[in-house]
Amino acid sequence: MKIILLLSLGVTLFSQGLGNTLDSCQGRCGNWANSAYSCQCNPPCERNRDCCSDYYNLCKGSTSCKGRCGEKYNSQNQCHCNTKCSQYNNCCSDYSQQCGGSTSCKGRCGEKYNSQNQCHCNTKCSQYNNCCSDYSQQCGGSTSCKGRCGEQYNSQNQCHCNTKCSQYNNCCSDYSQQCGGGSGGGEPITDSELKALSELLYSLDSNKASPSELVIDKQARVSDSQTSSKKDLSLKPLFSFLDESSLFSKPTFAAFLALLDNYQRYTGQSEKFSSAQLKEQDTFLQEVISNTEIGRELYTFFHSKGLYSSEAEFIYDLKMMWFGLYSRSNNAKDSSGFEHIFAGEVKKGKVSGFHSWIQFYRLEKNGLMNYYSHSFDGPWTSFPDMLGMQFNWDGYFKQVGSAIIGSSPEFDFALYSLCYIARPGRQCFLSLGGQTLVIQTYTWDNSYYGDGKKFIASGFPATPRALLQHPFLLNPEEEL
Structure with a gap:
């Protein structure tokens, strides 16, 4: 009984401030199952019978990308909101507005190279001068370790995010914060x-x-x-x-x-x-x-x-x-x-x-x-x-x-x-x-x-x- 009470208390504390999102798929379509929520918004919820009441409307029947950016392909959807929809010409009409489209790095940071994309959002785009215009804003760019922790050394990068950068004094300024070298204030864990x-x-x-x-x-x-x-x-x-x-x-x-x-x-x-x-x-x-x-x-x-x-x-x-x-x-x-x-x-x-x-x-x-x-x-x-x-x-x-x-x-x-x-x-x-x-x-x-x-x-x-x-x-x- 103690375990159940403690678990319930932990979930309650975690849930504070989430408001109505606890029983809605707003912004959660395709997300991994999370017991902090009272219902789920991914395909397994259909089998487990724990989908939110607006799951089918927001996540399956919708013709909008609102709350769906980056979701996996689902043949049941009328239109799609992932990085390949431009290639297959089946994006929802508001894909660019909601997800940034193929000219933005919104929801795409660290993705693999795709020749069909107009611009790119991985750590090599700076080297090939084909980054999207908002790459630095969305992904941290080449002067940040955001999404780059542990990457291999690349001489084209302005700063680095691997375990040897401290030795060579060429770490990005947020290396400790992004990669676990210390606290958000930059204090190292010795x-x-x-x-x-x-x-x-x-x-x-x-x-x-x-x-x-x-x-x-x-x-x-x-x-x-x-x-x-x-x-x-x-x-x-x-x-x-x-x-x-x-x-x-x-x-x-x-x-x-x-x-x-x-x-x-x-x-x-x-x-x-x-x-x-x-x-x-x-x-x-x-x-x-x-x-x-x-x-x-x-x-x-x-x-x-x-x-x-x-x-x-x-x-x-x-x-x-x-x-x-x-x-x-x-x-x-x-x-x-x-x-x-x-x-x-x-x-x-x-x-x-x-x-x-x-x-x-x-x-x-x-x-x-x-x-x-x-x-x-x-x-x-x-x-x-x-x-x-x-x-x-x-x-x-x-x-x-x-x-x-x-x-x-x-x-x-x-x-x-x-x-x-x-x-x-x-x-x-x-x-x-x-x-x-x-x-x-x-x-x-x-x-x-x-x-x-x-x-x-x-x-x-x-x-x-x-x-x-x-x-x-x-x-x-x-x-x-």
Whole structure:
């Protein structure tokens, strides 16, 4: 009952000021489902029977682009409001007025190059002198990092937005604000602050496994040169014992476990969620952020830096960056940061992502995971610990899969979130019990949410092998 009341309170607080938009599709046609609203405005709402009363009028039967700019193509619509409608001559009559048309960057910042467009809104348009006239106003232009965080170096740019710009003193003036280097006031998040906060979170992890609750058998250790051998050198499972009744009954563990069966592992196949599964995402975020000391401390830190004005805003941003869907294959909405990191995926015949000890245990218990060996063992003598492992997930091999072992879901989620927000797309140096832990994150650069923000592509505790061989990996979803 407490959980339900807290969740309801969070939604109520978040909803204040939204007025009648809570039950209207005005300005929301095609938007991702959001439990903060009482009804939805995208095609799945027809199946889930939770569409707003004006959905069909505003989003399907309308001959206007009002509230529809940038929506996906829908053959049921009389006219269209996306960037390709000019090419196919099927734009609504007010497309230019409402959406800026093909001569404006309104709703188009960071889009891929399309030869049919009269002007362009990506980071290379300045180089080719074909930007739309309002590119700087809408997208930040070449002197801003808006929509450019983590991009590759381009000598034609006036300033830069990658992890090396600080080293070469050529960052754009808003690099810290746009890319997470500090607060809106420009104050940086220092390495010493990250280490101090991670030590605090480490000390607050009251839900971590104790030696009496979890026993692992590491067995065979191999060198880095042997990790690709695909040999099963361990006769026994990795997990010898886990007290499920003690650990899995805790609210954060229960909320985390409820999410793991919401995904299918193959990329290229669209992920679809029921209304109940979407509520499970909200429950998880409420449990790990609002209902734990770890989550509250994480929010307090970012709030002190001016990055978030309220806990509701923080939770909403976490939901978008972690659970927002994007395409790794076949243009299907087939992946998210949460699925990749915690549930794991299979792409091109190999395991991709998969950095959760809880998911590993769950699959091993059900006969779907075969532990082969480990190539790295962290310096910690109690939980949380860290391993770099070789394993086979029901027919698919992972050469080196690293994971924090024995930690709580809120601890893992907090560390990855901390590093992604503070050090997006780069190495993040933390401290746990006086020992260094490096978290490597990667941004998803092919699509965005909100005002040019990037989804999480990957994140993992880096082994020495990863630090040496993949310091600037551009396609982390392939292996890591």
